[in-house]
Amino acid sequence: MIRYALACDHAHEFEGWFGSSEDYDAQADAGQIGCPTCGSTAVTKQIMAPMVAGTKRNTPDMTPAAREVMMQAMAEVRQHVEDNFDYVGDTFADEARAIHAGKSENRGIYGEATPAEVRDLKEEGVNIAPLPSAPVKKASLN
Structure with a gap:
């Protein structure tokens, strides 16, 4: 799972989880990603720091x-x-x-x-x- 920081054209910020970057691209191209605040489908990815694995074993935030x-x-x-x-x-x-x-x-x-x-x-x-x-x-x- 990939977590993206997203924002709509009205500057509402939210996050979305996707199976892969290709899943995000396909859903964005199809207009299937909507802002939970205003419903706009004009959504873009925001700059965010990557999560880097440390020495401890991390468990995913959400299991399948x-x-x-x-x-x-x-x-x-x-x-x-x-x-x-x-x-x-x-x-x-x-x-x-x-x-x-x-x-x-x-x-x-x-x-x-x-x-x-x-x-x-x-x-x-x-x-x-x-x-x-x-x-x-x-x-x-x-």
Whole structure:
């Protein structure tokens, strides 16, 4: 696993873990890496010091089994949202504002929003969170 320090075009910093540098490149090229703060997919790697192994044996931060558990949990969260929330498509920002203002029924919704819409919603105090990405189908991997 490789850990990269990342930043979006809105200067939000975060980190991402990838199986290899090629995995990062493929996901970045496909627009699959999104900022957890604003949802922007304009993400770049940041300069960071390499981790150098010392004389002590280091264990990886995340075992393959732990990674699998995390990926399964994220898939279950996404499935729960898809099964129980209303899909509002590209009207997400307008509907989220209406719910926040009490002009629409208070319910869980999901849909699409541009990075600018996400930023505006957060500035307005509307509670939103990015939905975990859909799992990549193994058949589509090289």
